Amino acid sequence: MESHGLTYDGCNFFRQRLVLSTLSGKRVKIKNIRSKDDNPGLRDFEASFIRLLDKVTNGSRIEINQTGTVLFYQPGLLYGGAVEHDCNTQRSIGYYLEALLMLAPFMKMSLKATLRGVTNDPIDPTVDLLKSSALPVMKRFGIDGEGFDLKVVKRGMAPGGGGEVVFTCPVRRTIKPVQLADPGKIKRIRGVAYSVRVSPQMANRIVESARGVLNQFLPDIYIYTDHMKGPNSGKSPGFGLTIVAETLNGSFLSAEMSSTPQGQGDPVLPEDLGRNCAKLLLEEIHRGGCVDSSNQSLALLLMTLGQQDVSKVLLGPLSPYTSCSRSRCRSLQRRKVKVATRS
Incomplete structure (x- = not known):
């Protein structure tokens, strides 16, 4: 595998690392993915997520070693368009959709993603939760208009799946600051x-x-x-x-x-x-807070990607998923973003 930009260790924040790599255009190398487990390497649902990223980008370069413990990812152009993907049923469609919500506004063409698999399970945010809470958060940042929708065509419960959703999102060149x-x-x-x-x-x-x-x-x-x-x-x-x-x-x-x-x-x-x-x-x-715990990381990312004006958001106690992203909070401070937390 050739030289790389950023190197990470382990499988934590796998989606976050690949999403931020895609948005920034920086190459990443993730090593020691479950290297000490009895069953080392990428799981099937992570491989499925990589295939979805490959579908919404153009020219991405992905290399995985034989044991699946090292991933090299060089992101291509965020292209969008019409995409169909069969999500692995180990995780629900919400696992894949959370990443698409972060990427969709910045694509070259309006996204129309048809995802099939498990729509509702106890592990990941369900499509109903994302439709009723994540989409309104995005609308606060100016991501709305005709064609911004998440529709549940078929329901599929774990473990069998069989559900289908259609997510459509228009392109937004700029994200407006929020107070x-x-x-x-x-x-x-x-x-x-x-x-x-x-x-x-x-x-x-x-x-x-x-x-x-x-x-x-x-x-x-x-x-x-x-x-x-x-x-x-x-x-x-x-x-x-x-x-x-x-x-x-x-x-x-x-x-x-x-x-x-x-x-x-x-x-x-x-x-x-x-x-x-x-x-x-x-x-x-x-x-408390203006954004619930399941959408804190989405709000922080949109604040980071917004224009240079100051954005302010009051959050409740940070969820473990959000609070562990220390590097993101440090970058937020550089980008004139203020995050207040309510203890």
Whole structure:
């Protein structure tokens, strides 16, 4: 493998490193990827992510050694256009979509990405969460307009998958600075309770138990039920809930829970899932901030890539994923970005 720009060790922040490499145009070399594990090297879902990056760029050069423990990545031009990708079912579509959200506004052509795989699982952000909380964050930075949408065509629960989503995003040459210092009070709560290959009553039971908790605090709550049938219901049974609290100042704080994948542990009752998800939302509201914990890193990246004007965002306690990115915070300070955290 030839000379490289930046060298990293281990598999931590794998997506972040490749996304920032693609945006900056800098070559990276990642070595010792699980080199001490019994099963060393890249996992199938990471290889699938690399293939997706290759599809949205033009001229990328990717080299992987025989054991999969060393990756060399020289990013090409962020091209975009129409892309189709079958995501590995070890991780949900949200794993791949989080990276696409960061890359899509800066492509040469408007992106239309059709992703197939697991739409909802307990590990990664679901497509419902990204649609209801990540897209509004991007709109605050001026990434909106006709063609900015995330549509769930088919649902696919873990482990079988079979879901399909379409993400479209227009090109934005500049990111506008933001001043988000006051989240404001909660004015309403919206959400979706979904169920596939189980009784439609499951979703109704989830809604009833979630409302039992949330109605003690707020009357304006609407959670609609989404029960997909036939070929649109994927390959595995399951159910779940995504709820979002909207504030008077236009901030969105979200929480979600999905049922245990088939054959992977103790099953969960829909009543328990609804109650626990409602409590998660209350915890997210208590944490405060203008951006919820699942979208902190997206907001920080957009602040970094914005123009030289000062951006300000108030965040709650940093999530582990965000707080471990120390180098990013140091670069933010150089780019006139102010991040306040609420303890």
